[in-house]
Amino acid sequence: MLIFIIILLLIIFNGISAKGKNEFFDDYCARRQTSAINGIFAIIIFLSHSSAYIHFSSALDYSYNTMRIYMGQLVVVTFLFFSGFGMMESINKKGMDYIKSIPKNRLIRVWYHFALALLPYFLINAVLNRHYTPAQSLMAFTGAGNIGNSNWFMFVTFAMYIFVYISFILGKKSKVFALSLVTLMALGFAVFEYKVGFKRRFYDTVMCFPAGMIYSLVKPYTDKILMKNDTLWACAFALFFGAFSLISPLRLNSAAYYTLWCLLAMILILLFSMKVQIANSILDWFGSHIFSIYMLQRIPMIILDSLGLSSQKYLFVTVCFVITIVMVFVFDSITDKLDSLIFKSPKKTPNKI
Numbered sequence: 001m002l003i004f005i006i007i008l009l010l011i012i013f014n015g016i017s018a019k020g021k022n023e024f025f026d027d028y029c030a031r032r033q034t035s036a037i038n039g040i041f042a043i044i045i046f047l048s049h050s051s052a053y054i055h056f057s058s059a060l061d062y063s064y065n066t067m068r069i070y071m072g073q074l075v076v077v078t079f080l081f082f083s084g085f086g087m088m089e090s091i092n093k094k095g096m097d098y099i100k101s102i103p104k105n106r107l108i109r110v111w112y113h114f115a116l117a118l119l120p121y122f123l124i125n126a127v128l129n130r131h132y133t134p135a136q137s138l139m140a141f142t143g144a145g146n147i148g149n150s151n152w153f154m155f156v157t158f159a160m161y162i163f164v165y166i167s168f169i170l171g172k173k174s175k176v177f178a179l180s181l182v183t184l185m186a187l188g189f190a191v192f193e194y195k196v197g198f199k200r201r202f203y204d205t206v207m208c209f210p211a212g213m214i215y216s217l218v219k220p221y222t223d224k225i226l227m228k229n230d231t232l233w234a235c236a237f238a239l240f241f242g243a244f245s246l247i248s249p250l251r252l253n254s255a256a257y258y259t260l261w262c263l264l265a266m267i268l269i270l271l272f273s274m275k276v277q278i279a280n281s282i283l284d285w286f287g288s289h290i291f292s293i294y295m296l297q298r299i300p301m302i303i304l305d306s307l308g309l310s311s312q313k314y315l316f317v318t319v320c321f322v323i324t325i326v327m328v329f330v331f332d333s334i335t336d337k338l339d340s341l342i343f344k345s346p347k348k349t350p351n352k353i
Contacts, residue, residue: 005044032284054316241268
């Protein structure tokens with residue numbers, strides 16, 4: 001499996017660029033850059049999910065598995081953070097018009113895409129004689145449960161959309177107050193999931209979303225400080241890297257440590273992006289199709305595993321990868337056309353979840 005990581009690294013280094021002394025990328029949070037970063041993690045997640053169907057049999061496999069286990073939920077922090085950042089940027093530019101459009105243009109639009117993506121799983125389960133109760137099937141449409149699909153991320157995403165809408169409707173006169181409400185709601189939501197007994201992945205990265213929104217507000221001030229010179233930037237990087245390293249051994253002790261560990265990792269990614277830029281059309285494509293990739297990738301994995309192809313690990317991963325890409329093209333083409341009919345606009349599939 002490590003060979004696929006090496007291929008990914010070669011893709012990353014194709015088009016990478018760095019700033020010189022006391023120079024920084026002002027657009028490190030621009031869409032193309034964040035899409036490329038998300039694209040890296042979208043591929044890593046695909047490899048992680050596909051590895052669940054294969055048998056590790058070599059030193060390279062075990063090295064990859066060690067890396068995969070260590071990274072854990074770090075692979076999704078940029079999705080949540082940049083989603084929150086992007087929503088806050090839209091609020092800053094469009095104000096209440098954007099807030100009022102959230103139920104229709106974000107929540108309903110993403111949910112119906114999610115519902116459509118569930119349909120193939122129902123079909124596959126019927127063919128493979130896999131049975132789920134009516135309650136399990138209904139819960140799958142909320143993201144709280146699954147029928148073989150990836151789900152928890154969507155459950156969190158729907159909740160965040162609702163929290164943002166409520167908070168900014170109530171706090172429309174003060175962004176700081178509204179953001180405080182979003183943060184408190186997200187924290188309460190994470191605690192609720194913990195108390196009810198949800199698996200840790202449901203709540204240990206939730207706070208990355210409000211963190212992204214908060215960063216949208218403070219970014220002009222932090223940029224002004226950190227981009228003065230390399231010394232300040234390096235000191236900040238060393239400080240947060242040290243904190244990240246100290247928290248790392250404690251991350252599994254509690255959800256609080258794990259959340260802090262994820263937030264520190266996100267800060268390091270931001271600092272790194274100030275000096276190094278990844279301009280790659282391949283990664284940009286994957287980052288721009290997060291939703292479809294996330295939702296559809298398990299379909300070929302389930303089918304090919306049932307056919308016994310998972311015993312040929314390299315062939316299995318490669319074929320699943322190709323089929324997933326084809327499915328993404330087809331699915332996004334269908335949903336784009338449906339969007340133009342339902343929402344009377346040619347707005348593209350909401351892959352920026």
